[in-house]
Amino acid sequence: MGMSAGDERAASPRDEEWPEAEKAEKLARGAALKWASGVFYRPEKLEGLGHYRRRETQRNSSIQSRLKSTVQSYLEGVSAGLEQLRSAAQEVQSVCQDLGAARWALLDSADHFQGLQQMRELMEEHVQLASVVQVLPQIFSVHEVFSHILQLLRGQHLLEAHVELMMVEQLRDDILSQLHLRGLSSAQATVLSYFSGLQELNESLAKQLWDIVGSSLRLVREDPVLFVTAVRIIEREEKIDDTLLLEATFLPPGRPKGWRQKFYQVLQDTMTGARFHAPRMDAEGPGLAKHLAALQKDIVSELRVVKDLMVQCVPAHYNILSVCTATYHQALSSHLQEILREDLDKQGLFLLLEWALRVYHSPEMMGHPDLLPEVDVSALDPLMSSELVDQTERRYVMKVKASVVEWMQRTLDVEFKEWFKEEEPETDHQGFFQSALPAIVMQMLNENIQVASLITNTLQQKIYNMALEELEAFLGRLREALVQCGKEHQQDRAVPKYYISHLLAVLNNNLALSNSVSSLHPDTACREVPASLQAALDRMQKKATQLLLEELLLDLQPLCLQLPSRKWLSGSQLVGSMCEVIDKYAKDFSRVRKPVFTLLLAESELLVANQYLRALLQRRMVCKSREERGQLCHRLLQDATQLRELFCSLGLDRSQQSLEAVFALRELISLKDPALLSLEVLGFITKYPDVSDEHVSTLLDIRGDVSREVRHVVLEMMAQHPQLLPEGYRPIFSTILVPVQELPFCLRKGKCA
Template sequence: MGMSAEDEHTVNPKDEEWPEAEKAEKLARGAALKWASGVFYRPEKLEALGQYRSRETQRNSSIQSRLKSTVQSYLEGVSAGLEQLRSAAEEVQNVCQDLGAARWALLDSADHFQVLQQMRALMAEHVQLASVVKVLPQLFSVHEVFSHTLQLLHEQHLLEAHAELMMLEHLRDDILFQLHLRGLSSAQATVLSYFSGLQELNESLAKQLWGIVGRSLQLVQEDPVLFVSAVRIIEREEKIDDALLLDATFLPPGRPKGWRQKFYHILQETITGSHFHTACTDTTGPGLSRHLAALQRDVVAELHVVKDLMVQCVPAHYNILSICTAMYHQALTSHLQDILQEDLDKQALFLLLEWVLHVYHSPEMMSHPGLLPEVDVSALGPLISPDLVDHTERKYVVKVKASVLEWMQRTLEVEFKEWFREEEPETDYQGFFQSALPVIVMQMLNENIRVASLITGSLQQKVYSMAMEELEAFLGRLREALVQCGKEHQKDRTIPKYYVPYLLAVLNNNLALSSSVPSLHPDTAHSEVPVSLRAALDRMQRKACQLLLEELLLDLQPLCMQLPSRKWLSGSQLVSSMCEVIDKYAKDFSRVRKPIFMLLLMESERLVTSQYLRALMQKKMVCKSEEERSQLCDRLLQDATQLRELFCGLGLDRSQQSLEAVFALRELICLKDPALLSLEVLGFITKYPDVSDEHVSTLLDLRGDVSKEVRHMVLEMMAQHPQALPESYQPIFSMILVPAPELPLCLRKGKCA
């Protein structure tokens, strides 16, 4: 089974040459053993050994046959390849022999080639001289053609002149190109000098062309042939430019001319220069209105000319109508921006906004039926940017604000003077005092807001916000003027003569303003008075009411000074006199509209009540006997009843009156047993929680029969039952200051130890 290394080396010398074959054989043997061990691992399988041997023998025979066939095919291919290589080697050898023979033949002919080189140079020179001789007649006639071309230009025979110009340029450029090919750059300067007249011809032609283009809108109506000739020349030059740029091997001097682009540039300058000179524009309201109207008229007319006539005179690819529309649009944009740099008045700003946002796109201008649908500025963007529109609107609002402020100041000055007139204020059809102030102010604000709405909703909102701010400031100044008027009246109550009626007129005016403000809102369906303005209106109303009540107080105070007193107890007409004063003022108050009238009535009743209670608490009188207390109770009942009936008769319901405090206070005075005062006072402070210890102590003093023990008990009870003020409670006693008790004599003299 085993085999020594020497035997292996002896038997298998080819393994060193083909190690892959040895490896393949080993792998095959291993695979065969693995297969056999898997098939014959059980004894009964050995019965089929003969079948397996026969099948494998047939398979090996088939494989060997295929291998022999493959090797035979391979050997035949190798044989054919070797034969082809042999033939190729013979052909290469033959070629090498032929090349050697040709090389020797060329070496023998070298001298003859030198003679041919001289002939080639002579031939090239001959060709050049022939070319020069051919163009000599043209070269000799160049200056004559220059003169003739200039003459044609002067006579405006543009197409003929341009044809000769093209011929001259072609001649010059051909010569320059030949020099360029032969590297004779030094000779180019001589050629350019000889053709220097071409520069003058080009300039002269260009000057005429741009003059024609500059008058194109006029020429297409009067002499379209001249304009068409200019366009044809421009197109010829464009074709020459395109051809030279496409070749790009040689570019003659002055090329590309770019005359089509120059055509558009001149057209742009013509459009811009004809109407859009800001320095010459009158920027005041009337002057700007005339200028904008002229722009509207001229732009529409000129676009009609372009659409109806110029379009027919230029190639379709010029897209002349769209380009002119864009030129006018851009020129207008720049022009309007320049105008907006000026310090414009209110009217000018309004006109500009209206023109930009409404007139420009209207059927009277860019949406003119004669221009649609070919003219379309919608794709060109806004005439001025939204930011600039917003900035202009703000400038307009500033101007309007200054105008409103000036107007309101004059209105206030007139109103202030009217307060000092020697006649009552005017009345409306219902007899209520009023002045023209609300109508003047509201008409002015409403007109400005309405005018702003003609521009944009945003401008209307800006003007509305400004109007609310200015109205609020105006109410502040009006209130200050009212205070000044009140000060003048305090110095001399005869000035103004009709002080109260004018205060009532101010209240009616304030109410009229308050009811009219919502109508100013751009959205009347959801309008409401701004909070700060509502506060200003309320402050104005409170100040006018305060001045009226101060006037009433001045007339009541002399009467209130007389109570309490013994004369008052005995049955004077003091309260009757107070009622007369109140009734007189109530008649004046009836000249204001009902909401304010009821407010004044309620405030007057509270004023009367507080003054009556304040008079009682001045410690002017102390009841000396039970009889006096009885008289005091009767007097309090009569006075309070009389006053209550008065206010009820004036329209103030008992539930709205504060005089009930006098009736409650009377109960404290009328109580016969001082020991029950604690209970009575508890009920009193529960009903009137703003009553202080000083108030109760003063009332106890008024009775004149309260001992120190009872007073201490009452005050102790109050300390144990502190009262909180309900939100809806109207203070009465907190507005009444009780005089401080006198200090002991020794303290007043400063001698106490």
């Protein structure tokens, strides 16, 4: 529906004034049209038009009523606010009038205020003069009080002297404080000059206090009154210090005194006095032992006094027992480091380690029943740091090592001289040769290891490791001495006279050392001999065994040189003579203990077998007929059997003998059909894999009936079946060199020698 022109003119000014109203009206009309078009888009809906009109009329009436109510409430609030503003404006105007009147009144009274200021200054001056007049008697009596305090101090009436001293100090400090507050610093020098005697009295009192504290351990036992008095005075001064530091804006000269801290310092200096600054001590041990024993006695005695007596004479917050305990602990720690700077011998180092790590914590010192449980050093740092302990243990090990090396060298020198004496070595109750060397060496090493166990397990392990290293080095030097003795014996077999007996004693000694090494280890569960030391023991045994076998070889060689010969083939007693030599040495070998005796027998048997085979292979024989081969085989069988039975009778089992190689070699020579040699040789080299082509070729030569073709087949077969030495195999042929000779040895009576 449209509006008339008059309505538009009437609405124009309002629209200009309220543009939002026009916008709202347009939106409302648009919404209404949208709603009507949605409701009445079909003719049958027009029937409900009257119903919609009545509903909307009622709605509009309700909205208009609420709007009128809201506007009415708003207008009433605005009216009340305007009324309050009017009232406030009237009150402000009234206040301004009153302020103006007061201002004029104050301007009229300015002259009177100036008079009041002068009166105030006069009043302040009067108060000051009154204060001065009040303290004048005290000020005039200061020097008299000084004299009285001095008399009290000389008579050791310390509490009374301190009370008067505090009063004079309070007077001086009050005056200085007033001067400071009024900015009269120039006058302070005059006051300090007037009270200059205070400094001397303070120093005199302090000197007496520190003398008392310095004698506190004696005083608490004899007469604790003086000590308690000194502590009371110190506590008074501490309270004054605390009060001034917390409240005052001005610190008087000499404050804070810090006498409690000085008390601790004097007490600690007294406890760590001359005893911890002793002159240079004897580094050889006895002087150090005496010094440590004195320290132990004094510290226990003094801590007992502190615990039983001094604790009762001081406030609980002093923790005097803990302080004294820590003081002794730290002083001892520094003192031990100072002692360690000396070049201590092994006894001194041991004493120091034992004292610091064992005695110090034991019931004889800090664990004393009279000190427990109040004294507890477990919460403090170790007396010796782990680094210092390790360093000291290493120094001790080096000193022990030097002593061990020197002792072992002397033992070796004595042993070496014993070898060249004109008498046999001593024997044990079973008749085995021996010397005192193993007992001396092992006892020395074992004693040092056991002594180290008194300190720490780590030191014991260090000494154990050193002992094994030095024992290994000693075995090396002993072996060198044995080699030197062997060289001298080679030049003259009569020197030493009992050369073989001493070699057997060396073997028994070596076995004794080997059996004793495991007992050195501190832990019974870890008694395995180190590989390097076992190797040194093995080298020692091998060298002594080698020298003995060289002696046996020297006696066997003249007989072996007669192999082979016609005399030997014809049935001489050559092998019988060899058996006599072997039996003689076997009787000597029986003076050595069984494990080594068995080894000597096995090595001797191997030597005999090797020399026998060497003689056969290096001095080539050629059999010219079956009869000659039969004669040779018969001789080999008899010799090998006789030697085997000898060694069996001496206790060497057949399975351990190398003479079986002679029987196997005889089988090759006695084989009737040369065509079967390749098969026989294959079995031979399988059993004795160190046999070479040259050895087999020499054996074929000895037969004398092997053709070139058979030889080629045998050597070809060996080439196709290379042999590896099994583990634990004892070489027999590899040490036998077979030289090429132009003219082979033969059995023909007319041509053979």
